[in-house]
Amino acid sequence: xxxxxxxxxxxxxxxxxxxxxxxxxxxxxxxxxxxxxxxxxxxxxxxxxxxxxxxxxxxxxxxxxxxxxxxxxxxxxxxxxxxxxxxxxxxxxxxxxxxxxxxxxxxxxxxxxxxxxxxxx
Numbered sequence: 746x747x748x749x750x751x752x753x754x755x756x757x758x759x760x761x762x763x764x765x766x767x768x769x770x771x772x773x774x775x776x777x778x779x780x781x782x783x784x785x786x787x788x789x790x791x792x793x794x795x796x797x798x799x800x801x802x803x804x805x806x807x808x809x810x811x812x813x814x815x816x817x818x819x820x821x822x823x824x825x826x827x828x829x830x831x832x833x834x835x836x837x838x839x840x841x842x843x844x845x846x847x848x849x850x851x852x853x854x855x856x857x858x859x860x861x862x863x864x865x866x
Contacts, residue, residue: 773803780812789816805836807843811850818853827857 759782765775780795793816799809814829830850837843837850 771802773799773806773809776802777806777809777812780809784812784816789820792816807833807837810836811846814850814853818857823857827854830854830857 759779762775762779762782765772766779769775776795776799780792780799783789783795784792793813796809796813796816799806800813803809810829810833814826814833817823817826817829830853834847834850837847
């Protein structure tokens with residue numbers, strides 16, 4: 746699937762990951778990749794289901810938490826997005842490689858706490 750992704754062959758990548766599911770049923774990355782492909786195709790419900798499947802297998806899968814937060818955020822589900830971003834921060838490694846991601850998530854959480862501007866009259 747990764748080769749197809751790299752070439753922008755999204756349908757072929759999805760077929761490969763779907764074929765991998767029975768062979769690697771406990772691999773959360775297969776579900777994560779299927780979720781990513783579904784989100785890319787605008788299938789947010791399917792994406793969310795795959796990210797949740799990844800988290801059932803690996804509750805500390807940072808990328809699945811981040812993508813669930815992003816989906817909720819894009820859909821205007823602020824409370825859910827806030828919870829998901831916080832969960833991502835809780836499982837995010839503390840090493841320096843994650844510092845930029847951590848800052849971005851913290852900025853997004855601050856933005857979600859700001860009141861919305863009043864609508865023009």
